[in-house]
Amino acid sequence: MSNPTITTQSPLFKRPLLAAMSAALLVSISLTGCTSPDSSETDIDDTKVENKTADAASNVANNDAVSVATIDVDTVKGDVTLPMNPSPIVVYDMSLLQDLAALDVAVTGIPSGLKLDNLSSKNQPDPEEVGTVFEPDLEALNAIQPQAILVGSRMAEKYHELSTIAPTLDMTIDTANIYESSKQRLHDLGALFGKSDEALKLQQNIDNKIAQTQKVTQDKGAGLVVMVNGNKLSAYGDKSRYGFIHNVLGVPMADKQITDAAHGQPISFEYIQKMNPDWLFVVDRSAAIGEDSVGAKAVLNNPLVAQTSAWSKDQVVYLSPDSYLAFGGYYQWMKDLDTINTAFTKAQ
Amino acid sequence: MPLFSRRYYDMHTASPKIPRVSKKWQQHDKPSKAAIPPWLINSASLVVMGLLVLLSLSIGVADFSWSGMLQGLISHSANADSSLMLVSRLPRTIAIILTGIAMAVAGMIIQVVLKNRFVEPSMVGATQSAALGLLVVSLLFPASTLMVKMSVATITAVLGMMLFMGLIRRIPPTDFLLIPLIGIVFGGIIEAVTTFIAYQTETLQMLSVWQFGDFSSVLAGRYELLWLTGGLCVIAYMIADKLTIVGLGDNIALNLGISKRQVTWLGVGMVAMMSAMVVVTVGMIPFIGLIVPNIVSRIMGDKLRRSLPAVALLGASAVLLCDIIGRSIRYPFEVPVATVFGVVGTVVFLWLLLRAPSEA
Numbered sequence: 021m022s023n024p025t026i027t028t029q030s031p032l033f034k035r036p037l038l039a040a041m042s043a044a045l046l047v048s049i050s051l052t053g054c055t056s057p058d059s060s061e062t063d064i065d066d067t068k069v070e071n072k073t074a075d076a077a078s079n080v081a082n083n084d085a086v087s088v089a090t091i092d093v094d095t096v097k098g099d100v101t102l103p104m105n106p107s108p109i110v111v112y113d114m115s116l117l118q119d120l121a122a123l124d125v126a127v128t129g130i131p132s133g134l135k136l137d138n139l140s141s142k143n144q145p146d147p148e149e150v151g152t153v154f155e156p157d158l159e160a161l162n163a164i165q166p167q168a169i170l171v172g173s174r175m176a177e178k179y180h181e182l183s184t185i186a187p188t189l190d191m192t193i194d195t196a197n198i199y200e201s202s203k204q205r206l207h208d209l210g211a212l213f214g215k216s217d218e219a220l221k222l223q224q225n226i227d228n229k230i231a232q233t234q235k236v237t238q239d240k241g242a243g244l245v246v247m248v249n250g251n252k253l254s255a256y257g258d259k260s261r262y263g264f265i266h267n268v269l270g271v272p273m274a275d276k277q278i279t280d281a282a283h284g285q286p287i288s289f290e291y292i293q294k295m296n297p298d299w300l301f302v303v304d305r306s307a308a309i310g311e312d313s314v315g316a317k318a319v320l321n322n323p324l325v326a327q328t329s330a331w332s333k334d335q336v337v338y339l340s341p342d343s344y345l346a347f348g349g350y351y352q353w354m355k356d357l358d359t360i361n362t363a364f365t366k367a368q
Numbered sequence: 369m370p371l372f373s374r375r376y377y378d379m380h381t382a383s384p385k386i387p388r389v390s391k392k393w394q395q396h397d398k399p400s401k402a403a404i405p406p407w408l409i410n411s412a413s414l415v416v417m418g419l420l421v422l423l424s425l426s427i428g429v430a431d432f433s434w435s436g437m438l439q440g441l442i443s444h445s446a447n448a449d450s451s452l453m454l455v456s457r458l459p460r461t462i463a464i465i466l467t468g469i470a471m472a473v474a475g476m477i478i479q480v481v482l483k484n485r486f487v488e489p490s491m492v493g494a495t496q497s498a499a500l501g502l503l504v505v506s507l508l509f510p511a512s513t514l515m516v517k518m519s520v521a522t523i524t525a526v527l528g529m530m531l532f533m534g535l536i537r538r539i540p541p542t543d544f545l546l547i548p549l550i551g552i553v554f555g556g557i558i559e560a561v562t563t564f565i566a567y568q569t570e571t572l573q574m575l576s577v578w579q580f581g582d583f584s585s586v587l588a589g590r591y592e593l594l595w596l597t598g599g600l601c602v603i604a605y606m607i608a609d610k611l612t613i614v615g616l617g618d619n620i621a622l623n624l625g626i627s628k629r630q631v632t633w634l635g636v637g638m639v640a641m642m643s644a645m646v647v648v649t650v651g652m653i654p655f656i657g658l659i660v661p662n663i664v665s666r667i668m669g670d671k672l673r674r675s676l677p678a679v680a681l682l683g684a685s686a687v688l689l690c691d692i693i694g695r696s697i698r699y700p701f702e703v704p705v706a707t708v709f710g711v712v713g714t715v716v717f718l719w720l721l722l723r724a725p726s727e728a
Contacts, residue, residue: 133570250577251585255701277700285701288584290430290456294700306574322587323455324430 093208096190097179105214106167106187110150113172114139115193118342118349119206122222125213129164136342138351161185193348196259199230199268202348222350229357233269236364241298241329243271247284247344248316249305254284255291256303261347262339265301269360274298289324300330301337301360303344337363406674409667413681417465420688424461425453427692429700432457455588463591464583464691464705465684467650470597472683473604473676474642475657480615480670481635482536486548488657489643493551495652496558497528498644499579503562507569518593518648525640525647528558533636581653581706583691594649597642601680604638608672611635615670653706655713656683662720686712 092099108128111117117139120127124141129150140147148164151157153174161169166186171179173192182188191208194201203223210219243265245256257278258266265271274297278285292300304316316338325331337360342352426434436449475488482492489495501524505517532554539546566575604611614621614631621628646653660683668675687705690712694703 250574251590252577252582253585275700285698286582286584286704287701288429288456288695289587290428290452291700294429294431319585322589323451324587 091212093189093191093212094204096176096192100187100189102168102187102189102212104212106212108164108166109168109170110161110164110166110186111170112151112153112156112175113170113191114153114342114346115172115202115349115352116170116191116205116209118346118351119209119222120213122350123209123213123215123218125209125215129160129166134345136346136351138342139346156182158185195261195263195347197267198261198264198348202353205348206350226350226353226357229354229361230268233357233361233364236361237269237271240271240364240367241335242274243299243301244274244292244295244297244330245301245303246287246292246320247303247305248319251319253287253289253292253319255287256284260284262301262303262343264356265360271299289322293324293327296328297330298333299335299337300325300328301339303339304341305344333367335363335367404667406668406678410677410681413678413685417681417685417688420685420692421461421465423692424464424688425457427695428452428457430456459588459591460583460586460691461688463586463594463650464687466591466594466598467581467583467646467653468656468684468687469601469680470594470642470646470683471653471656471687472660472679473601474639476661476664476672476676476679477604477611477635478639478657479661479665480611480672481632481639482547483615483617484544484547485662485665486544486658487551488655489639490652490654490657491548491551491555493528493532493555493558494525494640494643495647496555496562498522498525498640498647499575499652500524500528500558500562500565501644502578502648503566503571503575506574507565507571514593514648518645521648522641522644525644526637529636529640533632577651578647579652580704581651581709582702582704583650584702584704586650591649593645597645600638600642601676604635605673605676607631607634608676612670612672615672651704651706653687653709655709655717656686659713659716659720660686663716 089104090101091104092101107126109125110129111120111127112131114134114136117127117130117134118136121138121141124143126144127140127147130139130147131151131153132149133152148160149157150160150164156175156178161182162185169182169186169188171182171188171190171192175182176190176192179188179190191205193205203226206219206223207216210216245260245262245265247254247256255275255278256262257275258273259279266273274295300320302316302320306316320331320336330336339359340352340355342349343356346352426432430452432449432452434449436447437453440447440450471489474494478487478489478492478494479485498521501521502517504524505512505520509516532551535550535554536547539550562575563572566572610626610631613624613626614628614635618628621631661679664675664679664682668678687709690708691705693712694705694708697703
């Protein structure tokens with residue numbers, strides 16, 4: 021990451037410049053405490069120089085540099101050490117994008133064609149597109165010269181390819197333990213971008229909403245999470261990305277046998293009738309990936325599902341696409357908890 | 369007619385590189401077909417199919433008892449068992465049977481018309497073209513009804529097959545390997561186009577749902593279009609003799625006063641329609657159209673009027689069996705029938721290839 025070319029040739033000539041730059045950097049960072057980081061407003065080349073010369077600068081300017089403070093980030097691939105407040109950054113995961121948007125951190129590169137709102141913060145310039153959630157656009161990445169790349173489950177396969185470009189953080193959220201894992205990620209992101217207080221506040225919001233929702237979901241019967249994909253169905257268990265319904269909100273599983281699978285367990289309508297859940301949580305896969313197709317409601321509206329107590333009592337909760345795409349993200353937590361809260365309150 | 373024609377074997381025995389699988393066929397080279405009378409085979413497979421139907425009706429996640437259903441029948445009152453039977457079990461079983469029949473018969477027709485044992489509807493671009501049509505119509509007119517989507521898929525399937533027929537016109541019908549190879553490449557190209565469009569429009573998931581053969585979503589009111597394939601099979605049976613004659617060669621057809629062109633297009637059109645209907649309602653199921661006709665024609669020869677009923681019965685039984693396996697091994701969850709058939713079909717296909725033809 022560090023580039024040695026600058027210091028070798030003529031250090032005497034360069035040093036005053038470096039000192040001036042690092043001073044400017046220090047000032048800008050000290051300002052970020054209250055305002056949005058203005059690093060996003062300086063153009064890309066400037067930021068690059070700042071980062072490259074950070075080491076050299078710390079030797080010259082004798083105040084030990086808030087600018088070179090490094091931080092260990094806990095990732096799936098082990099701890100990664102990198103300087104605080106990296107910029108520009110590229111993020112390939114919707115959950116992380118939601119968290120960063122909530123923290124108001126500038127993201128320079130995001131995947132194209134994302135179907136969710138709440139992925140970029142309001143006060144930041146529009147991000148550039150750098151491929152899709154599955155496939156990075158290496159040309160675009162090279163143009164940005166990111167200081168950090170944040171990836172989630174969908175891009176985890178490309179980790180090695182990406183880590184040759186910039187320090188890459190695999191911050192995939194563990195579906196089996198979505199609450200703890202997403203809490204950790206939010207905390208880490210806060211620490212990395214010097215916004216620990218804000219992260220704590222956001223986490224508090226989530227926790228409050230969970231506590232609120234838990235009150236209404238207690239003792240209201242068992243639930244089954246079903247994904248409708250076209251005209252086909254699959255069921256999700258407590259280790260899936262919808263596990264939070266069972267292990268955070270405490271809704272018992274209508275079927276305890278469900279094991280984890282990336283796209284759920286394929287089931288038939290007879291299965292739903294047999295399990296007879298009191299609550300049916302429905303994820304419309306087609307809606308999640310922005311398709312106009314037969315709605316999940318039309319698919320489920322048949323004599324077999326009609327026999328379940330969930331359907332007859334009108335206790336069917338349609339989850340937002342966020343819960344599929346951005347599970348564990350800040351806005352997903354808020355949105356789904358709201359949806360579930362409203363549905364359960366209405367049923368009382 | 370054996371799986372491998374005599375000509376194919378001769379061609380390859382000349383080459384020292386390819387080890388011969390078996391030499392037994394050379395020793396007694398007499399045709400050994402129709403040792404068992406067809407009526408016996410057909411009634412035996414009807415019995416097997418009947419058992420599989422009973423099994424298919426009995427297996428399911430929801431609670432169901434035959435006695436409860438019989439009581440409902442006797443007292444002429446609808447109860448939970450009889451309604452479950454009518455809403456879920458019977459439609460699923462019928463859909464499976466119709467799919468099995470359609471795929472197997474379509475495979476047999478295309479094999480006879482193209483005079484080639486190695487082709488099936490998905491190897492000549494029919495199912496891929498149907499999927500392409502389905503994707504395009506869903507993207508352009510997402511609100512269109514199933515009937516419209518089906519018609520478009522049928523038209524594109526016919527167009528795809530016409531294109532394929534145009535491609536293979538210059539190839540001598542004796543070139544046994546070139547036709548399926550071109551078919552695979554052709555189908556692959558269409559599939560690539562479809563995948564590219566789906567990738568660009570982020571509809572890959574939707575596409576995979578359609579393409580993957582699976583009966584789990586079949587309920588009363590959601591499969592009925594498949595009955596049309598049954599009708600097509602009846603038509604196929606009616607023109608079976610003409611198709612057989614076309615399969616014998618251009619000169620024979622000419623001498624017997626059959627318009628080869630007309631009958632060929634009729635056959636091709638029917639195959640395209642059947643493939644499109646199955647793809648739209650159930651999805652693709654690999655191998656049926658290849659394996660079932662091959663097994664039957666080993667036993668009964670290529671006279672379609674005699675072999676088509678057997679092909680239909682065996683096709684239905686094969687899909688029934690695979691769906692029952694798919695429903696049971698991970699009960700109460702399901703394994704899609706396309707997955708099961710992919711595994712079973714591979715094994716059977718290898719067995720067909722490796723077994724010496726004359727032993728059939």
